[in-house]
Amino acid sequence: MSITLTGQDRPELQKIIQEMVDSGFVGVSLRVHDEQGEWVGGAGVRELGHSATPPANGHVRIGSNTKTFTATVVLQLVAEGRIGLDTPVADYLPEFGLDERITVRMLLQHTSGVFNFTGEYFEDGTFVPGIPATPAGKQWVDNRFHSYRPQELVRLALSKPARFEPGTDWSYSNTNYVLARLLIEKVTGR
Numbered sequence: 517m518s519i520t521l522t523g524q525d526r527p528e529l530q531k532i533i534q535e536m537v538d539s540g541f542v543g544v545s546l547r548v549h550d551e552q553g554e555w556v557g558g559a560g561v562r563e564l565g566h567s568a569t570p571p572a573n574g575h576v577r578i579g580s581n582t583k584t585f586t587a588t589v590v591l592q593l594v595a596e597g598r599i600g601l602d603t604p605v606a607d608y609l610p611e612f613g614l615d616e617r618i619t620v621r622m623l624l625q626h627t628s629g630v631f632n633f634t635g636e637y638f639e640d641g642t643f644v645p646g647i648p649a650t651p652a653g654k655q656w657v658d659n660r661f662h663s664y665r666p667q668e669l670v671r672l673a674l675s676k677p678a679r680f681e682p683g684t685d686w687s688y689s690n691t692n693y694v695l696a697r698l699l700i701e702k703v704t705g706r
Contacts, residue, residue, distance in 0.1 A: 526555045533559040545570040583693045587624050589700050594620075598703050608699050612670055617682040620699065623692040631676040632689040633669045644676055666694045 526548070533544040536559070543560035558570040593599040599608070601621040605628075606614040615629075622628040635646040647664060673691040680687070 526557070529555060530557050530559070533557055543570040545572070545574050586693050586696050586700070590620065590624060590696055593700065593703055599699065605695060605699065608702050609695065612674060615682055622682055623696050625686070626688050626692055627683055627686050628689065628692055629678040629680040629682050629685065630689050630691045630695070631673040631678060632687070633673040633691045633694070636676070636679060646672060646676070666698055669694050670698070
């Protein structure tokens with residue numbers, strides 16, 4: 517299955533996604549918008565045991581894959597001299613009252629100590645909840661369509677205890693990349 521939105525035939529793209537399916541992926545949807553126009557294609561099936569192909573207009577949760585793109589943009593801005601990796605994030609985003617020791621590098625490396633807005637398990641076994649982020653329980657069902665502004669997520673995280681002193685440990689925190697996004701927006705104006 518492939519749908520060409522601009523009349524462009526892109527057999528090289530269809531071949532790539534078919535090879536992915538042939539290598540073991542259940543199904544692949546791909547949308548490309550480049551100098552040749554826009555192309556949408558798919559290969560495989562939507563769900564194992566069924567024959568329906570992946571939808572051309574389907575939406576998927578990209579999740580943490582965005583962190584790679586966010587880090588790339590930050591590093592491009594570093595290369596342009598617009599951001600310093602070892603500059604305190606508070607210099608760029610003073611409105612949050614961040615610990616002055618937290619640097620841009622720490623955000624990208626998950627070493628800031630900033631609370632993860634989806635919740636944190638601490639070493640003593642306690643769990644401090646954040647937003648309902650896993651598809652289980654009444655709270656998640658009740659809030660599953662709620663959209664959070666990035667600033668809301670940061671403020672929620674900063675209202676919770678830090679995991680550790682900045683730069684002294686490592687812990688995965690989605691909040692780091694929300695801050696990186698806000699930093700990009702502040703520096704670029706978009």
